[in-house]
Amino acid sequence: MQGPIVVILNASAGGSPRGHSADEVAALFRARGVEAEVWLADGGSQIRAAARRAAQARPAAVVAGGGDGTVNAVAAELLGKDVALGVLPLGTLNHFAKDVGIPLELAAAVAAIVAGHTRRIDVGCVNERIFLNNSSLGLYPAMVREREARRDRGWSKWIAFAWASVKTLLALPFVRARIDLDGHPQQRRSPFVFIGNNRYRLNGAQAGRRDDVEGGELSLYTAPHQGRLGLLRLMLRALTGRLRPGRDLEAHTAREIVIRTSRARQRVSTDGELCWLETPLRYRVKPAALRVLAPPADH
Numbered sequence: 001m002q003g004p005i006v007v008i009l010n011a012s013a014g015g016s017p018r019g020h021s022a023d024e025v026a027a028l029f030r031a032r033g034v035e036a037e038v039w040l041a042d043g044g045s046q047i048r049a050a051a052r053r054a055a056q057a058r059p060a061a062v063v064a065g066g067g068d069g070t071v072n073a074v075a076a077e078l079l080g081k082d083v084a085l086g087v088l089p090l091g092t093l094n095h096f097a098k099d100v101g102i103p104l105e106l107a108a109a110v111a112a113i114v115a116g117h118t119r120r121i122d123v124g125c126v127n128e129r130i131f132l133n134n135s136s137l138g139l140y141p142a143m144v145r146e147r148e149a150r151r152d153r154g155w156s157k158w159i160a161f162a163w164a165s166v167k168t169l170l171a172l173p174f175v176r177a178r179i180d181l182d183g184h185p186q187q188r189r190s191p192f193v194f195i196g197n198n199r200y201r202l203n204g205a206q207a208g209r210r211d212d213v214e215g216g217e218l219s220l221y222t223a224p225h226q227g228r229l230g231l232l233r234l235m236l237r238a239l240t241g242r243l244r245p246g247r248d249l250e251a252h253t254a255r256e257i258v259i260r261t262s263r264a265r266q267r268v269s270t271d272g273e274l275c276w277l278e279t280p281l282r283y284r285v286k287p288a289a290l291r292v293l294a295p296p297a298d299h
Helices: 022-030 044-056 068-078 095-100 106-115 139-152 157-171 228-239
Strands: 005-010 036-041 061-066 084-089 118-126 129-131 134-138 175-181 184-190 192-197 218-222 250-254 256-260 265-270 273-278 281-293
Touching: 005 022, 005 044, 005 068, 005 084, 022 036, 022 106, 036 044, 044 061, 044 068, 061 068, 068 084, 068 095, 068 129, 068 281, 084 095, 084 106, 106 281, 118 134, 118 192, 129 265, 134 139, 134 175, 139 157, 139 192, 139 265, 139 273, 157 228, 175 192, 175 218, 184 192, 218 256, 218 281
Parallel strands: 005 036, 005 061, 061 084, 084 281
Antiparallel strands: 118 129, 118 281, 134 192, 134 265, 175 184, 175 256, 192 218, 218 250, 256 281, 265 273
16 A cells, blocks of 8 residues: 555543554554554544544545444545545444455454555435444434443443343334335334445344445335334344344335434434434435445455
């Protein structure tokens, strides 16, 4: 790779992701003949500000070191600029890195960045807020809100997640919406509405993964109206990769999706981050909008 690289690490209070220091990351790049300037940023607003400042300097690449939320924040500042996005997958789940084929081990991810191969991938957006993986309404945003409230009280990540899952299931939130798929309206009442940047696998060992991030389409998944027991069964089938398309979930694809609810503002998740957006929610796909440093698609 030719030219400078800026690495933005999402640093929690007291350290960087998974204990990887800025010096360690810089050393891994230096060992491959690349000088990387490594910045630490604590939280979404700092990450976005750092990415904005880095992009203005026009480096060869800006690298996001963290989870899917960090990658989203950096990518949002690189759209429309001739700067490639690199990813060091240092989060918990790293959905984007897995779907794009970026190695999850740190040294291997550095090697993939230095190799310099780029792909242009699709970006989803809702009311101009981008998502690389997915966006949702209903069950998941409610669960994330409850989980983060418990984390703010000092609960561990997984205990907070378990508590939030149970509490949200008992509350049984539903979304009542009119959904227009490329101009064709449908009425839905569902515990959740899930919009993916391209299609997701629904069953098997690779459930929840995408085969393609360059298909130029959005996917929409909704579940039928059902009670708590039915929803619990649905969640268990999702966790075990045994969802039944057409029975457990209704799936569609479109280039544009417009969602209207009775609310003036709707809580929405984008790549796991919560926000309030004015309705109607206008989803669309931006084909090949983001240049990403990643192995070839058939790698």
